[in-house]
Amino acid sequence: MAREQRVRVEVEGRGLELSNLDKVLYPASGFTKGEVIDYYTRISEALLPHLRNRPLTRIRYPNGVDGAFFFEKNAPASTPDWVRLERLPSPGSSKAREVLDYVVCDDLPTLVWLANLAALELHTPQWKVGAEPDLMVMDLDPGAPAGLAECCGVALLIRERLAADGVDSYPKTSGRKGMQLLCPISGRQSADTVSAYARRIADELARDAPKSITAQMAKRLRPGKVFIDWSQNNAAKTTVAPYSLRAQPVPAVSTPLHWAEVEAAAEGEPGAVRQFPAAEVLSRIEEYGDLLIELLDGGPELPTR
Template sequence: EPNIPAATSETKTSNLDKVFWPDEGYTKGDLIDYYRTVAPSLLPYLADRPLTLVRFPDGIDGKSFFQKNAPDFVPTSIRTEWIDSSNPDEGSAGNNFFVCESVEALTYIINLGAIPLHVRASRVASIDRPDWCVLDLDPKTAPFTAVVQVARAIRSLCDDIDLPCYVKTSGKTGLHILIPMGPRYDFEQQKLLGELIARVIEGQMPDIATTIRSPSKRGDKVYLDFVQNGRGKLIVGPYSVRPVPGATVSTPLRWSEVTPKLDPTRFTIRSAPRRIGRMTNDPLAPVLTDRPDIAASLRALAAKM
């Protein structure tokens, strides 16, 4: 179990009674309590990783904005790191990101009104070497049972090419499949891995799976989104809360739970901490430590094309 530093008395919070989820009556204080409770499970995924916030200072029905740069007045005890821009053509040399590694830092960040926490696939120490490849299964108008079918097909394919893969809910209507990478490979290999898996699955299941990006051209198919791979690309972090009615949480799953009976809306800021307490281990944790032979898996995938 990780050694999680406690929040200090200097970690000030404010407006704890402000309602962030009107339908449920959940407050900013409830959100902070949730994140502090799940910190031992969450922080390993944030350690040494640049963090992008989405802030909702007036709750989910108010205005929101992305924030990459940590403000100048951040307490010195909270780590920040300058990361060069992934795309200098956008006019920014880079950003000074939060790196959240303690309950104190987590409390400070959530007190800013941050609801979801978005993470990169790479850490500061290995910024050009991703820890994982992700496939985001987005149903839009497809039934969730189709998402389950596609997810299980990806797992079967990964088994065939000797590649471990892990799954979590997106916190909304989809699933995220994460494949550990080491970090021993670069982002071009990460993107190639994601695309090849998506293309093979699309070929196997053309009636329910597609790689077509345009929602209007997908029909009722599950979108195999492999473009969330690449330097600077983000996914919502495991155990992150989503700014949607119900206060749902992006929740790591056992593969045995990925069945037609799975209901991703049942994982919320109320139920997720109880679930964590019942589980003996985190089913997603190996994505941070597994070191598969990606090069061999890429060759096996190419042979299936």
């Protein structure tokens, strides 16, 4: 058996031991753990503000995206003492725990430590520790043969409807088959209020365009339509973070988009919106900066009726 390779590094004053940097985590593309760590390091300036102060759910793939994986909310026993932990209620815990010690990724050393654990996917709630939701998400899930182009068409309808209520929306791909719209909100309303508003908008659009949109959970109703999943705003739910890798054959990323790209895709322009790989996302950051930076400034209260 090959001996495990370990390398000591220092990241912003924190000592870390990295292991098996040559291990391939994305077999179809040959993308290694070292490249995962490199990606998260290089994207960190844009990514970390979207993780900061939010309890983190990780999906770990220790043997690569083709191997077994597991969701991790509680901090592992080996967590360094400098990693920020927050003890929080955990409704729906698979181990029936009332509270868990969540990792909060506020800095680059924590992000590198997570990447070394093969925590490829990073998911956060719409709220920060100790606060009400400051984000609303409209999750668009296409049912084949509908795809990203159809999601983009629905995203434009949602943007227009939300704008009528004074709510801004910012698009990103999911890194899988769909996309999400993220909306900055006040942080002064409960998750139940936010979820009820999102459901009302989804139901309204589904009534207006029943052949292309559904707001119902039943999978039998989804073929050929885009499901607007309003339930992602439940306080116990999480959404993949902007710039997170996804466990796909290639290292695809949940990628912020320009609305012009969404419009072009809805009009049928090939490749205008797709599930972008890590290398391309790094190039997009250099060209555009963080397209979601305005999420950090907060937003309005949602109308309650």
